[in-house]
């Protein structure tokens with residue numbers, strides 16, 4: 059039997075040698091997209107709290123009231139001790155907001171994908187996955203035992219992957235509405251059409267679109283109209299500034315998942331205070347749609363100042379190629395007072411290490427200008443075209 063610590067040491071050494079070691083550091087976040095690191099306050103371009111709702115007094119108040127009224131934890135899974143009415147209230151509110159019949163709340167976005175996919179497909183079925191898909195979509199697809207076919211982004215590759223559709227019983231196509239690392243927005247309308255034409259169910263993971271595109275409703279809405287997307291997964295942990303995940307779908311699908319999704323059935327439900335925070339944040343999105351446009355506006359100003367094409371979301375990647383160069387760029391921005399973490403393989407493909415900028419609503423004009431000046435001095439490996 060091998061020595062476990064010895065095994066771990068060898069693995070760590072290999073990660074360190076390739077610049078892929080990951081370490082957790084301590085940080086304190088505060089309003090204005092600020093984060094304190096090693097005693098220094100930086101402006102964060104790495105948080106997904108696009109609208110600063112994690113610090114909004116109305117959200118904090120709702121969470122505190124629920125905390126004191128109902129306690130710190132939820133006690134058990136919802137099917138065991140019953141769900142807190144706040145969970146049902148959030149489900150009703152998010153379903154109404156997105157224009158679906160129903161929604162089902164999960165512990166996180168990761169747990170949503172992990173539960174939804176294997177509940178709907180299995181052996182003899184096909185999952186078509188954008189090869190860049192988030193780890194949680196891969197986790198759900200792989201644990202389903204369906205055949206997983208990965209393809210390039212966009213409508214064409216998905217259509218080609220669906221040519222084998224007839225060899226399978228059921229088929230699910232899973233994409234990200236806004237790609238979490240590249241920031242490009244999927245043509246959900248066209249993909250929904252292709253999926254429907256092939257008798258495939260479309261799942262759109264809208265983690266990075268909810269709250270920041272289409273007046274907050276994300277990529278399954280276009281110009282105020284709900285697109286024909288039967289499965290929209292979202293997270294409460296990004297623009298909503300809280301924690302949790304959900305599936306917005308038809309009533310029968312939500313009902314089926316209530317019984318079938320293992321990551322719903324077999325895990326403790328979210329604390330009521332966390333759900334109260336999500337609900338309060340959702341009410342702010344609804345009341346202040348103009349606020350949801352600001353992150354993309356900031357990202358657009360940044361790209362235009364650098365002579366780059368307009369971004370499709372508040373996420374703008376700065377490609378550097380190697381992990382070492384991305385880490386050097388991260389250090390340079392940090393010296394200038396910005397936190398933008400290097401994203402390295404395996405989160406992104408080999409040779410595409412990058413800084414990923416997620417533009418927060420709170421970024422002030424002067425800081426945006428300063429950011430542009432620093433990035434101008436960098437050798438960004440911009441893609442051609």
Ligand SMILES: *Cc1c(COP(=O)(O)O)cnc(C)c1O
Pocket residue numbers: 166167168169192194234238263265266293294295302303
């Ligand atoms: C962040 C993210 C998730 C996971 O959501 P959590 O609530 O953080 O677990 C899932 N899918 C995508 C595309 C994401 O970006």
